[in-house]
Each structure stands twice: as structure tokens, then as C-alpha cells.
Amino acid sequence: MTTDPGQLRKATLQARDRLSQDEMAVASEAICDKILKLPEIINSQTIFAYVSFRSEVATYKLIESLLAAGKTVAVPITRVAEKRLDAVKITSISDDLEPGYCKIPEPTDTLCRTNTIVPDTIGVILLPGSVFDKxxxxFGYGGGYYDRFVSNIPDAFRIGLAYDLQIVEKIPLQPHDELLDYVVTPSAVYKGNRK
Incomplete structure (x- = not known):
């Protein structure tokens, strides 16, 4: 296993991209079931969730379940010029999203003007990533957007969503890499060492 961050990220993403649609669907559903049972999710009103793209762990059903449970769900809008993410409240995946940065589904311009929420109100952040450890x-995708986002909300609970193949024993973290509270895979919930 390589310790070079770029190589590790690339190799893991290539392996993730090789998963079949069925494998991704089954794994994503198992992860979703685990997340919905976490006390931090049950007890939190406002949840920030990434909108899945390509081979990421799928979040559409998870977001729909959270909305159905009466949660306030915010999703990211990428502010490329400012190199930051903003949190925008949505009420419907089918009505509130359109292709945005890198064609990732993001909230519509109208919603961004009216529904941006204060980060301090977020109780839980659900993060994508390329590589995770126990x-x-x-490791994200190299842009640092999520690291900057979570570092500004230290009290929010952080949960990474990953397929089992994305877990390695120990990744060579840089000082700016933020730790998570949990990493949830189809087969395990790993409790992080953040606190």
C-alpha cells in the first residue's frame, strides 16, 4: 500500500469506480440503514449531507429518509471563487437540485438566495471522501472544501460515508486534514479519535 497521498487517493478512487451499480446500491443501502440508527442523527435537527455523484456512496435515499423524518437537510453549494462550501436547505431532491460545479447536483440559484443556513445550526455533517482510516x-478529492467547511463548525458531529475498499489502516494525514467522529461502511461503524 502506497503512502503517497496522491497515489493512494488515485488507486482508491479507481477501485471505487470499478464497483458495479448493484454493488454500490447494496453497499449504499447498508450504510444508509446504519446512519439512520445513529443517536447523533436521531437527536440532531439540522443535518448537512453531500449529494452523491458518480461512484460515491449514494445519499439520495438517505436525504429522502431524513426529510421524511422531519429533519432540516442542507446540502453544499460550491463557491469556487471563494474556495468554500455554503449550506443550503432543501425540501425535495427532485425539485431543488440542478447540475452545478463539475456537474455535481447542487441547489438552484433561487434556493441559494433564500435558503442558505447559518453553519452553527448544523448538528451533523455527512462527508464524502476518497480514502478513510479507522x-x-x-482524504477528500484534493480541493480542501470539506476540511475548511468542517473546521469552521467544530461542534458539529462528522460522519464519513465509505465503501469497505476505501478503508486503509492509516492514511498519512497533513496538518490541514480534519478528523471525523465516525466512518460508516457497509460492514462497520468506526469511531474516530477526533475528541
């Missing part, structure tokens, strides 16, 4: 280490 202590809550996470």
Missing part, C-alpha cells in the same frame, strides 16, 4: 482520518 481513527477517522479522511
Amino acid at each position: 481513527r477517522g482520518g479522511r
